[in-house]
Amino acid sequence: MAKQSPAERLFTLTCCLLASPVIGLSKQDLFDAVPAYRESSGGDALEKMFDRDKKALRNMGVQLEVRNNDAFEEGENARYLISRGAFVWPAEFELNPKQLGLVELAARSWNTQIFGSAARSGLTRLKSRGMVEIDRQLQHISPRLVAKHESFGPLADAISATTTVVFEYRKSDGSQSVREVDPLKLRLIEGEWVLLARERKAVKNFLLRRIVSKVKDTEAAFVPPGDALITQAEQDLVAFAASKVAVIEIVPDSEAWWHFGAESEQLELNFMDEALMAEDLMEFGADLKVIEPKSLADRIRAGFEAVIASHA
Amino acid sequence: MPKQELDGVELFNLSLSIVGTVLRDGDQRVNDLAELFEVSEAAINKAVMAVANSEDVKNYETHFYVDVDELAEGYVSLSQGMSSLSEPPSLSRRQLSSIAIGLDYLAAIPQFKADADLQALRALISESSPASATSHISSRLTEQIETLQEAMSKDLAIECEYINQTGA
Numbered sequence: 001m002a003k004q005s006p007a008e009r010l011f012t013l014t015c016c017l018l019a020s021p022v023i024g025l026s027k028q029d030l031f032d033a034v035p036a037y038r039e040s041s042g043g044d045a046l047e048k049m050f051d052r053d054k055k056a057l058r059n060m061g062v063q064l065e066v067r068n069n070d071a072f073e074e075g076e077n078a079r080y081l082i083s084r085g086a087f088v089w090p091a092e093f094e095l096n097p098k099q100l101g102l103v104e105l106a107a108r109s110w111n112t113q114i115f116g117s118a119a120r121s122g123l124t125r126l127k128s129r130g131m132v133e134i135d136r137q138l139q140h141i142s143p144r145l146v147a148k149h150e151s152f153g154p155l156a157d158a159i160s161a162t163t164t165v166v167f168e169y170r171k172s173d174g175s176q177s178v179r180e181v182d183p184l185k186l187r188l189i190e191g192e193w194v195l196l197a198r199e200r201k202a203v204k205n206f207l208l209r210r211i212v213s214k215v216k217d218t219e220a221a222f223v224p225p226g227d228a229l230i231t232q233a234e235q236d237l238v239a240f241a242a243s244k245v246a247v248i249e250i251v252p253d254s255e256a257w258w259h260f261g262a263e264s265e266q267l268e269l270n271f272m273d274e275a276l277m278a279e280d281l282m283e284f285g286a287d288l289k290v291i292e293p294k295s296l297a298d299r300i301r302a303g304f305e306a307v308i309a310s311h312a
Numbered sequence: 313m314p315k316q317e318l319d320g321v322e323l324f325n326l327s328l329s330i331v332g333t334v335l336r337d338g339d340q341r342v343n344d345l346a347e348l349f350e351v352s353e354a355a356i357n358k359a360v361m362a363v364a365n366s367e368d369v370k371n372y373e374t375h376f377y378v379d380v381d382e383l384a385e386g387y388v389s390l391s392q393g394m395s396s397l398s399e400p401p402s403l404s405r406r407q408l409s410s411i412a413i414g415l416d417y418l419a420a421i422p423q424f425k426a427d428a429d430l431q432a433l434r435a436l437i438s439e440s441s442p443a444s445a446t447s448h449i450s451s452r453l454t455e456q457i458e459t460l461q462e463a464m465s466k467d468l469a470i471e472c473e474y475i476n477q478t479g480a
Contacts, residue, residue, distance in 0.1 A: 006320025013325050013368050015375040015395040033370040056321045060328075061404030093402075093436065098429045107412025119414055121325045122407030124349050128329035128400050156413070160405040188417065257339075261456075277318040 002035035012036070013053055014062055017082040024067055025080030060121065095126065141179040149208040152186070154215040155195055159183045164220045167208060168213035172275040176212065184230055189241050192272055196233055198225060203233040207273055241272045247292040248281070256287035266291070278303060313463055318355050326351065326359040328400040330388065331376070339389040344395070353386075360388050412437050423458055423479070 004012065016033045017025065031046065032035040040046045057064050067079045095103065107123045110116035151167065165183055170176045181197035181204075188194075193208040203225065211267045224230075246269045250262045260267055271277035276298035281288060288296040317324060326349060334340055334349070342360075346353045364378035375395035382389040392398070403411070415434050418424045463470045 004365060005323070005362065006360075007323035007327060007359065008365045009363045010320065012366040012368070012375070014324075014328070015397055016368050018396045019368070019373070019375075019394060023469040029370070033367050035367070037367055056324070059404055059406060060321065060399045061407060064402070095433070095457065099433045102415065102424075102427075102430050102433055103411055106411050106418055109414050109417060116410075117322070118406040119410035120402070121322060122403050122411050123399050124325055124329050125407065127412075128332040129347055156409050157406060160409050186413070188368050223471065225364055252360065259441045288331070 001267070003039065003076060004034075004254065009034060009036040010053055010056055014082070017062075017064065020081045022081075024065070024081030026077070026079060030080060038065060045123065046106055046286065059118070061125070093129065093275060095129070097233045101124065104210075111224060149193060150210070151195075151208050151211045151215045154217060155183050155208075158215070158217050161183065161217075162224055164218045164222055166216045166218060167211050170210050170212045172210075172273055179206070180218070181206070182224070185234070187234065187237065188270065189237065192276070194237065194272070198222075203229060205233075205237050205272075207276065209276055237272075241270050244271050245269070245273075245292075246271055246277060246281075246296055249291055251287050254284075254287040256284040259284070269286070274299060314465070318351065318358075323355070323359050323362060326355065327362045328397075330359055331397060332400040334388055334390055335392070339387055342383070342386045342388060345388060356388070357383065360390070366395070408437065411416065438449060461465060468474070 012034045016030060020029075025033070027050065030050070036047060037050070040049065054064055062082060064197065065081050065083060066076070067081070069275055103123055103126055107116070107119035110119050156163065161162055161181075164180060166178060166180045167174055169179045179199060181195075181199045183195055183197045184203070185196040186193055186208075187196060195208060195211075196208040197204060197206060248267050248269060249265055250257050250260065252265060253263075256262075260269065269277075274293075274296050281290065281296075282300055282303050290300060329349065330340075330345060340354050342353050345356045349356070358380060360383055364374040364380065364383075365374060368375070373394035375393050375397070377391050377432065379387075379389040382455050387466050412434075415430065415437060419430055419434060421426075425431050460466075460470065
C-alpha cells in the first residue's frame with residue numbers, strides 16, 4: 001500500500017476509533033491498525049505525529065475521549081475512543097438557502113487565517129447536511145471582520161472552554177501588570193475589541209489592543225457568573241463608550257471627512273480609551289482638530305511634539 | 313473561485329463531509345460536489361481517495377468501499393464497509409465560535425439588523441457565541457454602503473466623486 005497522506009491517516013484513525021470496543025483502543029492498537037503509524041519509524045516522531053493527529057481531530061469537532069488508568073496523566077495504559085453519540089446533530093439543525101448564504105458570508109468575513117479557516121471548515125461541514133443551494137444574492141456583500149489581535153483566538157477558545165487565562169496588560173498610564181481572569185465575552189464596540197472578564201469577583205473590561213503578551217490558558221475551569229451580571233456589565237460598557245465623546249472639527253472633503261462619514265465640519269465621536277483614540281486621530285494629521293475634551297487635544301499635541309523631537 | 317490547495321486537515325474535513333453527503337443523498341457527480349463545497353474537482357478526488365484508502369491493517373477491515381472506476385468517470389459512489397461513520401461530526405467549538413462571531417458581526421451591520429433568517433440562525437448557532445458586536449456609528453458611510461450594495465445587487469451603474477491618494 002502507498003504511503004498514506006495526512007488526510008488518509010486522519011480519516012483512518014477516525015474510523016478505527018469509531019469502530020473501537022466500548023473500552024476503547026490502546027495507543028499500540030492504533031499504531032498497529034493505522035497504516036501510516038505502522039509504517040513509521042516509531043519513537044518520538046510517531047508519538048509527535050499521534051499527538052498532532054489527536055489535536056487535529058479535536059479541532060475538527062471529533063470528540064476523542066481518553067480514558068486513563070493512570071491517575072494523573074495520559075499514560076501508556078490510556079484507552080482512546082470516540083463515543084457513538086458524538087456524531088449526532090441536533091434534530092432541528094436544518095438551514096434554508098438564505099441561512100446557508102449568511103453562514104458563508106459570516107465565514108468569508110474573517111480576515112484572520114486561524115478563525116477564517118475554522119469558519120470555512122465549519123461551513124463545509126454544514127453544507128454536508130444537505131444539498132441546499134446557497135442563496136447567491138448575498139455574494140456582492142463582503143464585510144470584513146478585523147480581529148488582528150493575536151490574543152483573539154486563544155481568548156475565544158478559553159471563553160468556549162470556560163477556562164481561566166493569564167496575560168500581561170498595559171494600562172493607558174503605561175503601567176503593566178499580569179492579569180489572571182475568567183474570560184466571559186469578546187465585544188466589538190466602536191471598532192475596538194474588548195474582553196469582558198471576571199477578575200477576583202469583579203467583572204471588568206480589557207481592550208485587546210492593550211494585551212501585551214501571549215494569552216496563556218491555565219486550563220483551570222471556572223463557573224461563569226449568571227447572565228444578569230454579564231448583561232449588566234455589557235450595558236455598563238456600552239454606556240461608558242457612549243458617555244466618552246470627542247468633539248472634532250474636520251476639514252471638508254478631506255480623507256478624515258470621508259473616513260468618519262462627516263455631514264458637517266463638527267463631529268462627535270465615541271471612544272473608550274483616550275490614549276488609543278489619540279493614536280487613531282493622529283493618523284489624520286491636519287485633516288482634523290480636537291475641540292473637546294482638552295485632555296485628548298493635549299495628548300495629540302504631545303504625540304506630535306514627540307514625533308518632531310525624535311525626527312528633528 | 314474554488315480554493316485549489318487544501319491542507320491535510322482541510323482535506324480530512326472534506327472527506328468526512330463527502331461521506332455524510334453521499335451516504336445520505338446517494339451517489340453524486342464530482343463536479344456537483346466541487347460546486348457544493350467550493351473546491352476543485354481534483355480536491356474532491358483526493359478526498360474520496362482518502363476514504364477509499366482507509367483500512368484497519370491490523371484487523372484487515374476496509375472502512376468504505378469506493379467505486380474507483382465510477383470515480384474515474386466523474387461519479388462518487390461509496391458504501392459502508394466496517395466503518396460506523398455515517399455522518400460528519402457536529403461542529404467543533406472553534407468552528408462554531410468562528411461562525412457565531414461572524415454572524416454576530418453581520419447582525420451589527422444595519423442592513424442585516426432586522427433580517428429574520430439571520431435572527432433564526434443566530435438563535436440556532438450563536439447561543440454560546442463568545443463574541444458580539446456593537447456600534448454607535450450610523451453615518452453617511454452606512455448609507456453609502458447600502459446604496460453601493462443595492463446598486464451591485466441590481467447591476468446598476470453609480471456616479472460619485474472620488475479623491476485619490478494624491479488628493480486629486
